[in-house]
Amino acid sequence: xxxxSLSRLSPHALLSSxxxxxxxxxxxxxxxxVRKRYGKHLVLDGTxxxxxxxxxxxxxxxxxGKSTLxxxxxxxxxxxxxxxxxxxxxWPREARGIRDLIGYLPEDDCYVAGLQGVEAVQLAGRLxxxxxxxxxxxxxxxxxxxxIGQERYRQVETYSTGMRQKLKFAQTxxxxxxLIILDxxxxxxxxxxxxxxxxxxxxxxxxxxxxxxISTHILPDVRQVCDAVVILAGGIVRVSASLEQLxxxxxxxxxxxxxxxxxxxxxxxxxxxxxxxQQPRGEIQxxxxxxxxxxxxxxxxxxxxxxxxxxxxARASIEQIFMDVVRQSxxxxxxxxxxxxxxxxxGSSATD
Amino acid sequence: xxxIDLGYRRWDGVRSxxxxxxxAITHTGLQLxxxxxxxxxxxxxxxxxxxxxxxxxxxxxxxITQPDQQRMIAEIMEQAFDRPDVAEIVRRDPKEARHxxxxxxxxxxxxxxxxxxxxxxxxxxxxxIISHDLRSRAYLLYFSRPLSVAEYLIGKLLILGTLLMMTTxxxxxxxxxxxxxxxxxxxxxxxxxxxxxxxxxxxxxFTLPTASLAMLLSSxxxxxRYASFAWFTLWVLGWVTYGVLTGLDVAEGGSGGGITLxxxxxxxxxxxxxxxxxxxxxxxxxxxxxxxxxxSAIMLVSVLTIVSILVTYYRVASHLRA
Numbered sequence: 001x002x003x004x005s006l007s008r009l010s011p012h013a014l015l016s017s018x019x020x021x022x023x024x025x026x027x028x029x030x031x032x033x034v035r036k037r038y039g040k041h042l043v044l045d046g047t048x049x050x051x052x053x054x055x056x057x058x059x060x061x062x063x064x065g066k067s068t069l070x071x072x073x074x075x076x077x078x079x080x081x082x083x084x085x086x087x088x089x090x091w092p093r094e095a096r097g098i099r100d101l102i103g104y105l106p107e108d109d110c111y112v113a114g115l116q117g118v119e120a121v122q123l124a125g126r127l128x129x130x131x132x133x134x135x136x137x138x139x140x141x142x143x144x145x146x147x148i149g150q151e152r153y154r155q156v157e158t159y160s161t162g163m164r165q166k167l168k169f170a171q172t173x174x175x176x177x178x179l180i181i182l183d184x185x186x187x188x189x190x191x192x193x194x195x196x197x198x199x200x201x202x203x204x205x206x207x208x209x210x211x212x213x214i215s216t217h218i219l220p221d222v223r224q225v226c227d228a229v230v231i232l233a234g235g236i237v238r239v240s241a242s243l244e245q246l247x248x249x250x251x252x253x254x255x256x257x258x259x260x261x262x263x264x265x266x267x268x269x270x271x272x273x274x275x276x277x278q279q280p281r282g283e284i285q286x287x288x289x290x291x292x293x294x295x296x297x298x299x300x301x302x303x304x305x306x307x308x309x310x311x312x313x314a315r316a317s318i319e320q321i322f323m324d325v326v327r328q329s330x331x332x333x334x335x336x337x338x339x340x341x342x343x344x345x346x347g348s349s350a351t352d
Numbered sequence: 353x354x355x356i357d358l359g360y361r362r363w364d365g366v367r368s369x370x371x372x373x374x375x376a377i378t379h380t381g382l383q384l385x386x387x388x389x390x391x392x393x394x395x396x397x398x399x400x401x402x403x404x405x406x407x408x409x410x411x412x413x414x415x416i417t418q419p420d421q422q423r424m425i426a427e428i429m430e431q432a433f434d435r436p437d438v439a440e441i442v443r444r445d446p447k448e449a450r451h452x453x454x455x456x457x458x459x460x461x462x463x464x465x466x467x468x469x470x471x472x473x474x475x476x477x478x479x480x481i482i483s484h485d486l487r488s489r490a491y492l493l494y495f496s497r498p499l500s501v502a503e504y505l506i507g508k509l510l511i512l513g514t515l516l517m518m519t520t521x522x523x524x525x526x527x528x529x530x531x532x533x534x535x536x537x538x539x540x541x542x543x544x545x546x547x548x549x550x551x552x553x554x555x556x557x558f559t560l561p562t563a564s565l566a567m568l569l570s571s572x573x574x575x576x577r578y579a580s581f582a583w584f585t586l587w588v589l590g591w592v593t594y595g596v597l598t599g600l601d602v603a604e605g606g607s608g609g610g611i612t613l614x615x616x617x618x619x620x621x622x623x624x625x626x627x628x629x630x631x632x633x634x635x636x637x638x639x640x641x642x643x644x645x646x647x648s649a650i651m652l653v654s655v656l657t658i659v660s661i662l663v664t665y666y667r668v669a670s671h672l673r674a
Contacts, residue, residue: 076495076672096498100367104496110489113480114384120493126376127497129367138363145360171493176363200360208360 027052028179028211029073031091034082036068036235043068044079045235051213054227055205057243058215061326065235066215067107070181074099087179100128103172107183107215109164117152117159118143121170128175138174146170147196161188169197173204180204180212186221198225219319231322233329239321246321253314254289256297257282261306268304285314370498377494377507382514385477394473398519401465402527408457409531416446416536429456450543451638454531458524458547459637462554463630466520470562471587471626473515478566479579481508482668487574491671501669505567505661512563521555554636558629561653564660565625571667590624597623618648628652 029051036044043065060066071077073086075095084091086098111120118139125135143152146166151159159167165188172180182201186194202225204210216222222229222243229246231239239246258265266284269276275287286297294311301308385391408428415421422442430439433456441449485491494504528547532540565586569579597620621627631649634640643650 071672074496096500097370099496099498100370102496104492106489106492106496108489108492110492112380112384112490112493113484113488114387115380119380119383123376123380124493124497126379127373127494127499129370129373130365131368132379134365138365141358141361141363144358173360175367203360208362 029086031084032082034072035080036072037080043235047235047237049230049237053211055201055212055214055225056228056230057222057226058213058230058232059322060232064232066232069232070183070215074102074104101177101179103177103180105168105172105182105185111156113157115156117148117154117156117167120156120167121174124171125174130175142170142173162190162193165189178210180210182212182214184216185214186218201225223318231325233326238325238329246318247315249314249316251288252290254286254297255312255314256284256286256308257310259307259309261304264304265301265306268300279317373499374503374507377504378510378514381511391476395519398469399523401461402523405457405461405527406530409527410534412453413534422446450540454544454547455637455639459634459639461524462520462558462633467626469519470516474512474562474566475580475583477515478512479570479583480576481511482567482570483573483576483579486671491668495672501665505664508567509563512566513559516559517555521551524551550636554633557632557636561657564657568660568664571664587626590626594620594624594627618645622648622652
């Protein structure tokens with residue numbers, strides 16, 4: 001099956017196009033040549049990165065260096081080389097001070113045993129320099145925003161996974177940081193909670209001008225909330241582009257969803273020699289067709305007895321781009337240990 | 353649906369200096385300790401030894417004007433504390449012996465009830481102080497803020513320091529003030545002005561090595577029960593080994609025997625942290641006239657403190673690298 005994807009473009013071309021865009025948007029995070037090694041294994045291999053305002057998804061397979069990059073940004077691990085600026089502050093020289101401007105939601109569960117939810121958020125506030133009573137007041141404010149009700153007076157050990165995620169999110173926001181780093185923020189959330197959290201992320205970015213970096217494996221989350229995507233593989237940034245850029249296929253095309261008669265419709269396409277491909281969720285992608293060819297589609301649907309539910313210009317699949325980039329990175333660096341990735345058939349996630 | 357939803361609100365208040373933020377760790381730690389009922393009771397019980405020491409001060413100050421009590425104080429110094437030299441001064445001129453008697457009583461307060469209280473208190477509080485943070489990965493919360501590992505350790509150390517100060521330093525200072533109020537002349541203040549400093553120094557000598565050691569044990573495990581076990585084992589084993597060796601000393605005609613504060617050879621005393629600490633405190637209170645006799649103990653306690661702090665630092669920092 002032939003698929004349309006931006007991955008056919010050189011990652012360098014993508015990177016440079018985003019660089020131009022980033023110059024206009026003035027990057028919030030700008031790193032150059034970051035190197036980090038664990039023993040003999042080079043985790044970050046001269047990683048350069050620019051992240052502008054808005055929501056950016058940080059994607060990458062296992063061992064790609066995402067966590068190390070985030071820890072490096074926070075100054076939690078020492079790096080061997082590289083420099084940059086975060087929110088205008090020199091990095092890594094002022095990494096510790098920069099933490100005051102960052103709200104970090106770690107992937108792992110982290111809580112102080114014995115504290116009530118509200119006290120845990122208050123503690124986070126106090127560690128960020130809020131006075132005791134102000135931290136308590138602010139804790140209630142952000143817990144309201146995160147939809148944590150009376151549960152805030154329960155001990156954190158008794159919280160469900162979803163509640164703990166909300167609590168961590170509240171701790172992330174308590175000091176109102178301009179830069180927010182979320183590591184797998186929707187893990188353990190049910191669909192409604194997940195939607196609510198992503199809406200909050202959107203609100204923070206759009207209405208409160210927060211810069212948000214989301215490291216995730218859940219690609220639908222990226223599609224739903226991100227403005228830009230960075231794909232890291234083998235310690236190198238392979239793709240860095242806006243979601244809009246990534247969604248544009250290499251060649252024009254149209255996507256069709258049919259309510260009925262899909263078989264007859266695709267048979268007709270094949271008989272007329274039109275290239276097409278079946279995509280997840282019932283999407284049929286017609287390669288080489290443009291907006292002006294829509295009438296031809298309607299005519300074919302009518303003659304094959306198919307009912308068109310939706311017709312729109314084709315978009316590149318982020319799942320496919322991700323897979324292609326991972327394959328490219330494995331091919332490009334044969335000496336390195338193979339990176340693993342998987343995306344389920346519905347394209348819902350690429351899991352560790 | 354909420355009746356009113358203000359959504360997200362910006363915050364642009366004034367932040368406190370980074371230097372003081374570790375105190376939030378201390379405050380939260382003490383808050384958690386104070387919530388445990390039996391631990392709260394233990395803290396109250398830790399104040400009980402102030403009574404016998406207070407009575408001792410009262411009797412001594414009475415003895416200055418009442419010769420009957422002079423004999424009693426002299427006998428206590430001679431028999432209970434093995435200090436015939438002080439007993440002799442008490443018999444001759446009790447006023448002159450004030451510094452020695454007060455020092456002896458305060459030293460005994462630190463050495464016996466409060467040392468046992470410290471072992472119990474730290475045994476109950478300290479093992480979970482770092483191990484729980486490692487288990488629940490709370491260190492990610494701490495270090496995602498502008499807090500260094502050193503500041504984190506200071507914050508934790510201050511929890512133990514505050515507890516020990518509340519149960520040892522403050523009562524000792526109260527007893528000292530009590531003694532001053534009971535003394536019939538103002539000359540007592542001139543004679544004993546150095547005691548508040550000695551009490552503070554003795555508290556520091558008491559807190560730093562023990563709290564560092566307790567934190568070291570806590571940093572080695574995610575299950576605080578193992579740290580508790582190791583803590584109590586260390587003290588009990590030290591006691592037993594010291595007891596066995598001192599018994600051998602006595603059998604061989606050594607210096608041990610009687611209710612003495614500093615029995616056993618200096619080398620023998622090094623096997624027990626309790627006795628080594630006692631030697632250092634005796635120097636602080638001026639009980640041990642020749643500080644060089646406690647040189648090995650001072651060395652041991654210093655090395656133990658430094659090594660404990662360094663290893664704990666490494667242990668905590670290693671979790672960030674993982």
